[in-house]
Amino acid sequence: MILPIVAYGHPVLRTVAKDITPEFPALDQLILDMWETMYYSNGVGLAAPQVNRxxxxxxxxxxxIFDNLEPDEKKEYPDDEGIKxxxxxAHIKELTGEDWPYNEGCLSIPKIREDVLRPEEVTIEYFDENFQPQSRTFNGITARVILHEYDHLEGKLFIDHIKPLKRKLLKGKLDDISKGKVRVDYRMMFAK
Incomplete structure (x- = not known):
């Protein structure tokens, strides 16, 4: 089932998310719904707070992402083929490497994209969908997508990483999004 994406301004996007147990109700269905919602919305990542959890x-x-890159572009990320x-x-254990810029967007903040600096590499501990413990290091664009989604679990948004002046210039657009004055090709949920 395709779920509505929570829009900027909704309090769940500023809430620090809670760990869950394998007994979390209908977890398998929620994961399936999140995949379906992410693909329907043309995203490459989706965090539970974005679907009001x-x-x-x-x-x-x-x-x-890598399926759509040109061969020359793929050479820029030799150690990163992407993941599903x-x-x-998830909890970050270590961030390493130089901060590098990349133009990010977010399904919860449609029609806004900005360059964001993030570290090259992240080591993260988490459980997979079968609740098997994992500890892996990711780099490049994959690390960036993970860090973007991880921020959602911490109540942060990609716009929190841009300079205050730039954020001030975006205030009108952000206010419009929070009031539901934005058109997208997917369902959204706005703060009341």
């Missing part, structure tokens, strides 16, 4: 869960399919994974109860 304050739990530590996100899905990432950065492999589809579920992250439950």
């Amino acid at each position: 304050d739990i530590r869960l996100f899905v990432v399919d950065s492999a589809q 994974s579920v992250f439950i109860n």
